[in-house]
Amino acid sequence: MNDSNSALSTCNIGDINALPAGVLYVNHEGIIQYLNTTLQNWLDGIDCIGLPFADILSGAGRIFNLTHIQPSLQHSAQVEEMFVQLKSSAGSLVSLVLNAKRFANMDVYVFTPMGKRQHFEAEIINARKKAEQSAFATNEAYNTLQELQQALEESNRELEALASTDALTGIANRRHFQNAFKQQISIFERTQNPLALLMLDVDHFKSINDSAGHDVGDQTLQRLAELVSSCIRQGDIFARTGGEEFAIIMANTDLDTATNVAERIRTLITTSKFPHQMVTISCGIAVAKPADTPQSLYMRADKALYVAKNNGRNRTEVAE
Structure with a gap:
């Protein structure tokens, strides 16, 4: 070295x-x-x-x-x-x-x-062993175990929600997106039902942070997440995959439908009020092909997004 x-x-x-x-x-x-x-x-x-x-x-x-x-x-x-x-x-x-x-x-x-969950589970396991060793000698020991088990279940639910949710916008995070994307590709491989991936990016987001501050930048992303959520179906998976980058997994969706959704979102963003200034987005779309893997489909949608950026932004491009 x-x-x-x-x-x-x-x-x-x-x-x-x-x-x-x-x-x-x-x-x-x-x-x-x-x-x-x-x-x-x-x-x-x-x-x-x-x-x-x-x-x-x-x-x-x-x-x-x-x-x-x-x-x-x-x-x-x-x-x-x-x-x-x-x-x-x-x-x-x-x-x-x-x-x-x-x-x-x-x-x-x-x-x-990831020690918080592991530490909590270790405490529960230790308490369970002690309760089993005493053969539930008293109702107090049994009740304690029940309470701890309920606390573990509640903690697991909370931790799972935290692990799957973007803290700023309240939508799915990268981890949830990855898992859901792999599942949808597996479904596509079995059924060949259409599957579309829509990626979108806030144009000139850095200038918003630089001119108005990161608090306004955060408010902009929160507002965008609300608007996009209003345009998609309940079963669509909407996630924040990067700082100002988002993705939508749309099962049973062909190219024409995905393009219409992208344009509806893009138009709504352009015409809506944001905390600091007008906001526009660029979109890239790819639909799954028989040989696609999660990586190849993601890369094609990302490339289409890159083309939209290079062609002037505030537009939608479709992958080959």
Whole structure:
């Protein structure tokens, strides 16, 4: 590893190894240069220096890396609180929360465990064992177990909702989108019923943040989510997939219908009132083909969105 690298020069390796978080250095070619002791221990002593970062990701994680993590690093030089799964040396999956920052010659990834739920479940399991050992000697012990079980169920429901919902807009988040998208592709493969993916992006969103501040930017995204939700069916899956990027999965929807929906949304956004200024969006549409995978369909819709941006914005383009 190059000693001159700015990402490494900011912290002594001994200090990094003492952190209660996993740290990974990956060069811009995607090759792992260093991992600290904490992350290595979480991954059962894995030896991955010199390997591609994708090699320690789960199958879904590899797609997520291509479609979200790397684009975020390229466009905004950082990634915030993304759920990923890494493969240990034994092949098991370790669930972690990822934050990352791009430096001049290196990407620095910081991983923290999804400990809240695991800690809570450990307490419940321990309480259950104690109750079983006492053979429910008293009604008080039995009632305590029932209360704890109910608390676990409620906690699981809350955690599942948090894990699937975008905190700012209240719509689905990236994680829910990924899972739902894979399910819809599987359904399409079995039935060949039409499936459309609509991606949309707020035009010149950075200028809104720069001129009016991030609070107004957040209000703009919240307002947009409300307007789009009013234009789609109850069964459509509407998700925020990036900072100002959104996607809609539309089952049983052909190209003409998807195009009409996109144009209806685009027109509504253009003619609606927003906190700071008029807002426009660009849209890209792709419909599933027999050979499509989640990654290929996503890439075709994303490419159509890119064409809409390049052709002047505030328009809808359809993938080939």
